[in-house]
Amino acid sequence: MRYHLHGKHLVLGVCGGIAAYKSVELLRHLVKEEAVVRVVMTDNAAHFVGPITFEALSHTPVCRNLFAISDEAAVQHIHWAQEAEAVVIAPATANIIGKLAGGIADDALSTFMLAVTCPVLICPAMNTHMYESKAVQRNLTLLKSYGYTILDPGAGELACGTTGPGRLPDPAIIFDALVDLLTPKDLEGRKVLITAGPTREAIDPVRFITNPSSGKMGYAVARAAAMRGAQVTLISGPTALAPPLNVCVLPVTSAAEMAAAVLGQMDGHDIIIKTAAVADFRPAAVSDLKIKKEQAQLSIALERTQDILKAVGERKKNQILVGFAAETHDLDAFATGKLKAKNLDIIVGNLIGPSDAGFCADTNRATLYFSNDTREQVDLMTKADLAHLLLDRIVGLAN
Structure with missing residues (x-):
């Protein structure tokens, strides 16, 4: 039967980009499927969508700051990494892609990712020239070699005014890609x-x-x-x-x-x-x-x-x-x-x-x-x- 997300423990990583608003709709999709979703945000992401929005939809605290003693999510972030059955980062900025490629852990999301052992879906979203730069392409190649799945961005007119690849795919497409990632591959090679x-x-x-x-x-x-x-x-x-x-x-x-x-x-x-x-x-x-x-x-x-x-x-x-x-x-x-x-x-x-x-x-x-x-x-x-x-x-x- 079709792979369902009911009861699956997922983590949604959200970075600072104009496309962060699409993460809200993605979270709605995941919660509607009755997945257990926890959200880890970068500080820059909070400039685009407030954490209270994600908390209201996920019914769990959002992890933003590892050094906030009162933040229950910060204390639990390693437990989240061990419990997660899949992680999706959408939007994934050039910054987080570079950090993951280089093993840098200087904020909640990058630190959390170093402890993750489950399948990971990366959804790049950025300016076309940034996306096509040698550095970002090298880092994406590295992430693929680490076993991460990369969902190619869509193409079109971007918020910055450029036209080309760099647009975060629609939440329904990201959702399908995540289900793909978790579906058993019993027809592989056929x-x-x-x-x-x-x-x-x-x-x-x-x-x-x-x-x-x-x-x-x-x-x-x-x-x-x-x-x-x-x-x-x-x-x-x-x-x-x-x-x-x-x-x-x-x-x-x-x-x-x-x-x-x-x-x-x-x-x-x-x-x-x-x-x-x-x-x-x-x-x-x-x-x-x-x-x-x-x-x-x-x-x-x-x-x-x-x-x-x-x-x-x-x-x-x-x-x-x-x-x-x-x-x-x-x-x-x-x-x-x-x-x-x-x-x-x-x-x-x-x-x-x-x-x-x-x-x-x-x-x-x-x-x-x-x-x-x-x-x-x-x-x-x-x-x-x-x-x-x-x-x-x-x-x-x-x-």
């Missing part, structure tokens, strides 16, 4: 090919045949596989979704384009998961010009598209192949029929219609059918959780 979204079959330059697939399920599977250490290629039809973190996305539009991409990529992958809702039919002829209403026929001749899943099933060699079946009725019969006819290892079947499951919903309920004639009923859950449950079953087959 190559996974995933399809997602709908296809569009052109009628003329402005009209096409498609379906309501949002791509959410396929993107969730791609994200989950990448979190678990796989090298993931996602072949995606047209969607409104952002590319998943650490996933190579190959965009396609039509069923023919998807077929060419899948069949061209499949030999290099250990696991193939086809969640895409590929059109079964396309217009037999496509007009080069927009068809005017006065000239339009009331019927369109259709022809079948290639059955990509069947073609992959016929060609697979020691690969795990997973398909999806969205049906309006007789799910068991149709899903088990596809499982056998297309040489699948698993097929995920679900009934379309309920508003809380299916194409555009963030949740789904399904039945997993296996090639050994067993099945598993899955109650309503998020598509992210279903993605991890499916990968759990795939890992079981692969091992």
Whole structure:
């Protein structure tokens, strides 16, 4: 199942930069997941966001000054370091990056970090020229060699007026990177090919045949596989979704384009998961010009598209192949029929219609059918959780 932060002991380090306000939103994300979060701030960070804000959200004292005898957090900072299951520093300034690279311990955060033995995520945020300087790049390389994970900054117009890399990523991206860091890597070394979204079959330059697939399920599977250490290629039809973190996305539009991409990529992958809702039919002829209403026929001749899943099933060699079946009725019969006819290892079947499951919903309920004639009923859950449950079953087959 998906890695949850519930009950995990985390430490959030906050440095003095304009992006410190994003740390507040990150803390909200972590607390919402019911993680136990403690905050260590530099003195400069307090010029941007007051410690009382972090204390109110984390429900724990903030550690700022190691020499404040009355500061309970200062006395406990070594205990925090021993108890922490992960540390994230966001924003990480050039100053703290240099201190960590050089082993300097002259304030609460840098001293705390020398005692840390858990995974660490560093999120640099600074002026573009500072970030690109040889000194900062050398220090980041050193931190990577120490085993720290570096989340590259975003690019754009910065508060200082420059344009380029140096922007602290959105809190949701930092959150995902932290979950990545803590997720067991049971797919490390595996190559996974995933399809997602709908296809569009052109009628003329402005009209096409498609379906309501949002791509959410396929993107969730791609994200989950990448979190678990796989090298993931996602072949995606047209969607409104952002590319998943650490996933190579190959965009396609039509069923023919998807077929060419899948069949061209499949030999290099250990696991193939086809969640895409590929059109079964396309217009037999496509007009080069927009068809005017006065000239339009009331019927369109259709022809079948290639059955990509069947073609992959016929060609697979020691690969795990997973398909999806969205049906309006007789799910068991149709899903088990596809499982056998297309040489699948698993097929995920679900009934379309309920508003809380299916194409555009963030949740789904399904039945997993296996090639050994067993099945598993899955109650309503998020598509992210279903993605991890499916990968759990795939890992079981692969091992």
